[in-house]
Amino acid sequence: MNRYPLWKYILIGFTLVVAFLYTLPNFFGEVPAVQVSPARATEQADTALLERAETALKTAGLAYSGLELAGNSIKVRLAGTDEQIKAKDVLQTALGDGYTVALNLVSASPHWLASIGSLPMYLGLDLRGGVHFLLEVDMKAALEKAAIRYQGDFRTELRGAKIRYGRITREGAAVVVHFATRDQRDAAIEKLAGTFTDLTYTPVDQADGFSLTARLKPEAIKQVENFALQQNITTLRNRVNELGVAEPVIQQQGANRVVVQLPGVQDTAKAKDILGRTATLEIRMVDEQADPTLVSQGQAPFGDDIVPSREGFPIAVKKDVVLTGDSITDASPGFDSTSGQAAVHINLDGKGARIFKEVTRENVGKRMAILLIEKGRAEAITAPVIREEIGGGRVQITGMANAQEASDVALLLRAGALAAPMQIIEERTVGPSMGAENIKKGFNANIWGFVAVVAFITFYYRIIGLFSSLALAINGFFLIALLSMIQATLTLPGMAAIALTLGMAIDANVLINERIREELRNGATPQAAIHAGYDRAWGTILDSNLTTLIAGIALFWLGSGPVRGFAVVLCLGILTSMFSAVTVSRAMVNLTYGRRARLTKVSI
Amino acid sequence: MLEFFPFRKTIPFMSWGKVTTIISLTTFLFSVWALWDRGLNLGVDFTGGTLIEVKTEQAADINRIRSALVKTGLPEISVQNFGSSRDVLIRLPAQAGASAAQTSNAVMAALQADDPKITLQKVDFVGPAVGKELYDSGALALLVVAIGIMLYLAIRFEWRFAVAGMLANLHDIVIILGVFAFFQWEFTLTVLAGVLAILGYSVNESVVVFDRIRENIRKMRGATIPHIIDDAITRTMSRTIITHGSTQIMVLSMLFFGGEALHNFALALTIGIMFGIYSSVLVASPLLLMLGVKREHFIKPVEKKEEAVV
Numbered sequence: 001m002n003r004y005p006l007w008k009y010i011l012i013g014f015t016l017v018v019a020f021l022y023t024l025p026n027f028f029g030e031v032p033a034v035q036v037s038p039a040r041a042t043e044q045a046d047t048a049l050l051e052r053a054e055t056a057l058k059t060a061g062l063a064y065s066g067l068e069l070a071g072n073s074i075k076v077r078l079a080g081t082d083e084q085i086k087a088k089d090v091l092q093t094a095l096g097d098g099y100t101v102a103l104n105l106v107s108a109s110p111h112w113l114a115s116i117g118s119l120p121m122y123l124g125l126d127l128r129g130g131v132h133f134l135l136e137v138d139m140k141a142a143l144e145k146a147a148i149r150y151q152g153d154f155r156t157e158l159r160g161a162k163i164r165y166g167r168i169t170r171e172g173a174a175v176v177v178h179f180a181t182r183d184q185r186d187a188a189i190e191k192l193a194g195t196f197t198d199l200t201y202t203p204v205d206q207a208d209g210f211s212l213t214a215r216l217k218p219e220a221i222k223q224v225e226n227f228a229l230q231q232n233i234t235t236l237r238n239r240v241n242e243l244g245v246a247e248p249v250i251q252q253q254g255a256n257r258v259v260v261q262l263p264g265v266q267d268t269a270k271a272k273d274i275l276g277r278t279a280t281l282e283i284r285m286v287d288e289q290a291d292p293t294l295v296s297q298g299q300a301p302f303g304d305d306i307v308p309s310r311e312g313f314p315i316a317v318k319k320d321v322v323l324t325g326d327s328i329t330d331a332s333p334g335f336d337s338t339s340g341q342a343a344v345h346i347n348l349d350g351k352g353a354r355i356f357k358e359v360t361r362e363n364v365g366k367r368m369a370i371l372l373i374e375k376g377r378a379e380a381i382t383a384p385v386i387r388e389e390i391g392g393g394r395v396q397i398t399g400m401a402n403a404q405e406a407s408d409v410a411l412l413l414r415a416g417a418l419a420a421p422m423q424i425i426e427e428r429t430v431g432p433s434m435g436a437e438n439i440k441k442g443f444n445a446n447i448w449g450f451v452a453v454v455a456f457i458t459f460y461y462r463i464i465g466l467f468s469s470l471a472l473a474i475n476g477f478f479l480i481a482l483l484s485m486i487q488a489t490l491t492l493p494g495m496a497a498i499a500l501t502l503g504m505a506i507d508a509n510v511l512i513n514e515r516i517r518e519e520l521r522n523g524a525t526p527q528a529a530i531h532a533g534y535d536r537a538w539g540t541i542l543d544s545n546l547t548t549l550i551a552g553i554a555l556f557w558l559g560s561g562p563v564r565g566f567a568v569v570l571c572l573g574i575l576t577s578m579f580s581a582v583t584v585s586r587a588m589v590n591l592t593y594g595r596r597a598r599l600t601k602v603s604i
Numbered sequence: 605m606l607e608f609f610p611f612r613k614t615i616p617f618m619s620w621g622k623v624t625t626i627i628s629l630t631t632f633l634f635s636v637w638a639l640w641d642r643g644l645n646l647g648v649d650f651t652g653g654t655l656i657e658v659k660t661e662q663a664a665d666i667n668r669i670r671s672a673l674v675k676t677g678l679p680e681i682s683v684q685n686f687g688s689s690r691d692v693l694i695r696l697p698a699q700a701g702a703s704a705a706q707t708s709n710a711v712m713a714a715l716q717a718d719d720p721k722i723t724l725q726k727v728d729f730v731g732p733a734v735g736k737e738l739y740d741s742g743a744l745a746l747l748v749v750a751i752g753i754m755l756y757l758a759i760r761f762e763w764r765f766a767v768a769g770m771l772a773n774l775h776d777i778v779i780i781l782g783v784f785a786f787f788q789w790e791f792t793l794t795v796l797a798g799v800l801a802i803l804g805y806s807v808n809e810s811v812v813v814f815d816r817i818r819e820n821i822r823k824m825r826g827a828t829i830p831h832i833i834d835d836a837i838t839r840t841m842s843r844t845i846i847t848h849g850s851t852q853i854m855v856l857s858m859l860f861f862g863g864e865a866l867h868n869f870a871l872a873l874t875i876g877i878m879f880g881i882y883s884s885v886l887v888a889s890p891l892l893l894m895l896g897v898k899r900e901h902f903i904k905p906v907e908k909k910e911e912a913v914v
């Protein structure tokens with residue numbers, strides 16, 4: 001009656017082997033490593049890069065214990081932290097600015113384990129140290145920016161169609177165009193509606209004239225917002241690459257938020273500065289007709305804005321934006337081939353290149369200003385004179401004081417373009433020493449609790465109690481294996497959840513064991529008592545675990561960050577405990593007692 | 605066979621109804637008063653604000669740190685020791701505007717200007733909007749868990765069991781919150797997670813007793829309902845104490861070894877486990893009796909087949 005068919009033992013054996021294999025990497029610890037990844041998200045790490053790194057390290061005479069291509073980066077394992085720092089310098093010099101070289105720790109587990117996908121548990125920031133930021137994109141600003149772009153577009157379009165118009169103003173995210181007559185207004189609506197289909201146009205008749213109000217359609221709003229978010233994520237990715245973090249996480253959260261996690265970052269102030277930078281770029285024409293005396297007094301001529309230059313004197317620039325930073329695909333510092341002056345080389349995307357070609361053709365001899373807008377204030381970084389028509393989207397800007405300034409401007413051009421300003425709305429920083437301390441504390445809480453529970457249960461229930469304790473240990477194994485397998489993030493609350501589920505998991509065995517005792521008291525034979533104990537307790541175990549599972553799922557659904565880590569472990573722990581407490585402990589009991597036909601006594 | 609709790613005779617729990625009702629009502633009212641009068645000491649997770657933990661090399665001079673921070677010009681900075689004499693906790697209230705995220709930078713810069721050996725251990729900055737969201741989703745989670753468990757009990761047992769089980773456990777939750785309010789212990793996200801886990805966990809206890817009641821109703825044909833309930837509680841008593849004892853061992857281990865971060869979490873669990881035992885035995889079951897549980901709710905009357913009379 002208390003015998004399992006062979007396949008059940010094989011199944012249990014198989015799960016134990018798998019659990020062991022996936023738990024194993026957690027015991028090997030970590031070795032120092034250097035991680036090299038391309039600075040730009042579009043590039044790939046390949047075997048050519050691997051060879052270059054190998055040559056560089058060999059030339060420098062640095063010994064390493066492993067060199068591998070993993071995902072979009074290469075990892076070099078080193079013997080100690082001294083070698084690690086040396087290797088970082090060697091690789092950075094050899095590979096240049098196009099690559100991010102970061103210090104990292106990698107698992108010391110043997111290669112064959114990694115090849116079957118067996119990796120150590122993924123530790124959360126509270127355990128490994130690092131920074132977590134939640135950033136919110138200012139969508140109102142993104143929509144206003146879109147409206148500003150349409151203001152310029154409307155001007156060009158109406159001028160092209162030879163429709164006379166008055167002022168073009170912006171009210172929030174809506175664009176208002178004024179006309180002298182109704183016919184002009186109606187013609188304009190027809191023309192604009194044909195060209196810009198993302199907007200709705202409402203005619204308004206006022207006492208002093210006629211106007212139209214253009215607003216983005218709901219689906220266009222969604223598109224603008226989504227674009228702004230994606231653009232900001234790309235920009236953040238580029239900025240994070242500058243920081244040289246080994247395994248950054250940059251993820252969209254909800255409709256307007258981005259999560260940035262930087263494990264192991266020590267200088268959080270710098271990280272915050274770089275991420276929080278809200279610079280955007282615009283290229284506009286300088287108004288050559290503006291009266292210099294008025295400009296120096298800070299009075300903007302109609303249709304112009306006054307912005308200060310780097311040197312501090314004011315420049316009048318037209319309100320129309322020629323290009324925004326969105327069109328810039330790349331920027332690098334360099335030198336002008338003829339004059340030897342410091343310069344910045346810019347690459348534009350297709351649409352940007354076309355516009356740029358047109359504008360430069362029409363404006364040879366005039367000046368063009370590149371504006372950096374930071375925290376609502378604009379500054380002209382440079383205002384070079386256009387010497388000739390520039391086609392092909394390759395632009396060179398001179399006028400920088402020195403190579404350092406050229407490099408600064410290039411950096412801003414490259415990483416500076418945010419589609420809309422962002423704000424840090426949540427920060428969680430954990431210092432590296434505290435992370436290690438948290439691991440130690442969480443581990444101790446688990447171990448001592450476990451030892452005490454096992455001692456108590458074995459003392460109280462004897463042999464069957466020993467089986468219950470073994471089942472509990474196996475439950476711990478299963479849980480760690482499962483967490484490693486799915487690479488769920490383990491946080492400190494997660495470690496607390498391990499302890500809690502271990503404490504709760506023993507409940508199933510207590511239920512079973514108490515039931516067996518009761519059956520024995522009522523005069524059942526040992527075999528019958530064991531059978532009835534496991535059988536009858538099962539329904540109760542299922543019920544009681546399911547209620548906790550409901551709580552766990554709700555926590556996972558509604559929780560965030562550390563609470564989520566807690567919920568994941570709680571849910572998984574409940575699932576593994578039902579298997580180990582019932583099936584695995586039963587297997588042990590069956591193996592010991594099940595084969596004896598005349599069992600007279602059971603140690604419980 | 606080693607037994608700590610050899611209950612052979614059925615203990616008349618149900619006849620203690622008056623006493624337990626008074627105890628429950630008193631603790632419950634006390635908790636409600638504490639919550640109403642003092643309120644929960646909500647952590648930055650819910651209120652928004654900045655919490656900075658730093659470590660000094662020697663025993664920290666709180667006054668010196670305070671005066672160093674005055675120079676930052678930030679309002680309402682609170683500085684206190686916690687854990688050891690070298691650990692210092694700095695709190696700042698929520699501020700509006702983009703500069704809020706820079707607060708921790710300003711604080712650290714001021715501290716390190718004064719004492720370069722100060723190290724940053726931890727920063728929690730939560731914007732006011734995020735705090736409000738976390739608060740709302742926490743309250744929603746509590747509601748969802750309560751409804752989910754009630755539905756489950758209603759499906760698995762009967763609505764009276766669901767109502768009795770839920771009321772008993774909400775009573776536990778109110779008491780945990782009340783104790784936290786009374787002692788002004790900080791209520792953080794992690795504590796909330798603990799409270800919700802307790803809600804799921806202590807329903808276990810009611811489920812086990814209810815299971816027994818159901819089984820007894822079917823088995824003990826002649827017995828009265830109060831006797832059936834008493835018997836169910838007595839038979840499961842040993843298991844109740846051993847199980848909760850084991851869980852409590854784990855929780856105590858967290859309390860002693862888990863450090864500051866898990867301290868309040870473990871406290872919440874401890875109160876929850878203690879009152880969980882009490883309430884499932886002495887609150888849920890009397891409530892069940894009050895709601896009028898009957899044998900017929902579980903035993904379907906045998907349908908009489910009517911034969912056609914010719």
